[in-house]
Each structure stands twice: as C-alpha cells, then as structure tokens.
Amino acid sequence: MPEGKIIKALSGFYYVLDGEDLIQCRGRGVFRKRNITPLVGDYVEYEAENDKEGYILSIGDRKNELVRPPISNIDQAVLVFSALEPTFSTMLLDRFLVLIESKNVEPVICVTKMDLVEDSKGLQAFMEDYRTIGYTVVETSSEKMEGLVALEDYLAGKTSVFAGQSGVGKSSLLNAIRPELELKTDEISSSLGRGKHTTRHVELIPLSGGLVADTPGFSSLDFDGIEVEDLSDCFPEMAERSAACKFRGCIHLNEPKCAVKQAVEKDEIPSYRYDHYLQFIEEIKERKPRY
Incomplete structure (x- = not known):
C-alpha cells in the first residue's frame, strides 16, 4: 500500500506527498465514525484511484499533535511575536509556551518587527528573561532583512510550525526568507486593533532544508487537557x-x-x-x- 505525508488540508481534501507525487485524497468514512481527523503532518497509507486522486486508508502513530493550529509530528514550534503592532505580550507568549510545553514540543521564540522599536530596553529585558530560562529567542525584521539567517539555522532539517497572534508577521517572515512563496499578508485592522486573518489553512512548505507550516493566526488559548x-x-x-x-x-x-x-x-x-x-x-x- 502506498504511503505518504499530508502536507496540506483544505476544504475536506488532504494532499499527500509521496516522493515527488502529490495525491489529492479524501478521508474514509471510518475516520468520522471514530471521531478521527487526519492532520497535516500525518504519515498515512492511501489508495490511489489514479495518479492524482485517492483515499486515505490509515493514519500512522503521532509523536505529538496540536489542536490549534491542527498539525502533527512536529519537531519545534516557532512562536512569532511582534515587538509592536500588535504590542509584545508576555501573558500571551506564556499561554503559547504552556501549550507547547504540554505537548513536549521544542519552542523557539521569534520577535518580529524589531525595526519599529525606538527604545528596546524594556523589550530586551523580557527577551533576556526568556533566554535565562533556557528558551531560544531570535530577533528579526522582515523590513530590514535582519535575523533571518539566524532563524533559518534553527529551521534546517526540522519540521516546524509557525504560530502566533494574527498580524505579527508570520507570513511576512516566511516571504522574506523565501520570496517566491508569495504568501498573502495584511495590515493590522485599525478598528479592531489586531491582525486580520490572512492564512486560511495549514500547509507544510519546504524551506531551509526542512518543512515549515504557516498557520491561521489566533489570539486566545485554553488549557484543555492540562491539570x-x-x-x-x-x-x-x-x-x-x-x-x-x-x-x-x-x-x-x-x-x-x-x-x-x-x-x-x-x-x-x-x-x-x-x-x-x-x-x-x-x-x-x-x-x-x-x-
């Protein structure tokens, strides 16, 4: 039975990469009966009706999985937080970190839009706190193309999920590293004071010798499953x-x-x-x- 890895899920279809072939698959009804949803990152067995379409038959064991964003089998989570627009929030960062730590996933903290900060002393103090704890913190600017090489070094050979609040510049960051991606970006909503959602689905993208997932932004987390x-x-x-x-x-x-x-x-x-x-x-x- 052919095997592959789901690299995109969109509108009920799962796109399975098998070598250089990309097969558009649907999930069998048995998954719905068992309340199982195939996730981007899953290793699966599939049955192909032709060289372009097929059905997923089984899902391999997962080493980890996240609910929001929905993805499995990841090596690290790059938590993208902006210095400004929206303002850096230790509370929100800690919420993300708790979720990632609870899943035994390695976090990398990436602070974007550093070019917008005139006086970074307060922000630097926070970043030093997190470094002292043991977290990796990378400072970047897509506008000035700063910190991108350092970030790429952490992406090499790993499957990484990019996650963070809407409008912090996840897509802009990936576009800066690899311009041909042409991921859609948007500005901060002036009426809401937060980012507009631009990424609509989860997709694994080859980048820097590894795979990265650009994911829909979200601004809240709950602690289901954590006692x-x-x-x-x-x-x-x-x-x-x-x-x-x-x-x-x-x-x-x-x-x-x-x-x-x-x-x-x-x-x-x-x-x-x-x-x-x-x-x-x-x-x-x-x-x-x-x-």
Whole structure:
C-alpha cells in the first residue's frame, strides 16, 4: 500500500506527498465514525484511484499533535511575536509556551518587527528573561532583512510550525526568507486593533532544508487537557526547582518552604511569570468539566 505525508488540508481534501507525487485524497468514512481527523503532518497509507486522486486508508502513530493550529509530528514550534503592532505580550507568549510545553514540543521564540522599536530596553529585558530560562529567542525584521539567517539555522532539517497572534508577521517572515512563496499578508485592522486573518489553512512548505507550516493566526488559548498539578511542569524554571520544595506534589500556592515561591522572592523567577502561573491555575480550576 502506498504511503505518504499530508502536507496540506483544505476544504475536506488532504494532499499527500509521496516522493515527488502529490495525491489529492479524501478521508474514509471510518475516520468520522471514530471521531478521527487526519492532520497535516500525518504519515498515512492511501489508495490511489489514479495518479492524482485517492483515499486515505490509515493514519500512522503521532509523536505529538496540536489542536490549534491542527498539525502533527512536529519537531519545534516557532512562536512569532511582534515587538509592536500588535504590542509584545508576555501573558500571551506564556499561554503559547504552556501549550507547547504540554505537548513536549521544542519552542523557539521569534520577535518580529524589531525595526519599529525606538527604545528596546524594556523589550530586551523580557527577551533576556526568556533566554535565562533556557528558551531560544531570535530577533528579526522582515523590513530590514535582519535575523533571518539566524532563524533559518534553527529551521534546517526540522519540521516546524509557525504560530502566533494574527498580524505579527508570520507570513511576512516566511516571504522574506523565501520570496517566491508569495504568501498573502495584511495590515493590522485599525478598528479592531489586531491582525486580520490572512492564512486560511495549514500547509507544510519546504524551506531551509526542512518543512515549515504557516498557520491561521489566533489570539486566545485554553488549557484543555492540562491539570493544576501538571501546570508547573510547563514552566521550566519552576519544574527544575520543584524537587527542592518541602512537600511532594507542591503546586506553589500556599505551601510552606516552597522552592518556587522562594525563587520568585529572590527575583530568580520573574514575578510576571509567576503571576501568569497563578492566573492560569485559576482558569484551570474554573474550567467547566466535560461530560
């Protein structure tokens, strides 16, 4: 049975790359009955009616998957955040990071539109915080073509998903690296104060010796599937200190001799990261149970 990899999903069709052949496939009805949706990134077996059309018969095991954006089997997530327009948000970045960490996917933080910042001291301080935690942070400007080579080095040989808020410049960034892509871009909506959605589907694109996915932008994340006791594992600087807490299973709220709270008091953990952690804890507690 021929095998391939889904590189695009659009309007109920799945485009399977098998060598140099691209087969437009539909999913068998059995997937709907089992509530399984083929994802971009899936390795599949398919049956071809001809050299252009076919049906997906089975989906291979996934090493990971994301819901928004819907993609599987990725090596890293490039989280694209703009310095301005829209303004850099540590709260939103931490939401993305928690989701990515919960899926055991390696994150790369990419800050775009650095050319728009006149005084970057405050922003640089934030970026240094994330570097100290252990995250990779790349500063770029599509307008001035800065930082693109450094970003390409991280893309080489890997399957990467580009994700971030609408209007931060994901498509512009990919166009700057590879102009022939001609991905559609748009400006920030003046009435809404946020980006207009320009990318309408997920598609894997060969780039820099790897594959990258340009995805629809989105501006909110929930924490479905993440429990209160697991949240600190999604904050690396907390996870590495948890073993030093007095009580096993410490969730770093009101427990005495908590190593995480002590680190916050000593400014070893940024206070805003801990504040976000507390807010996320409340959101998870308030989450309505599903029946």
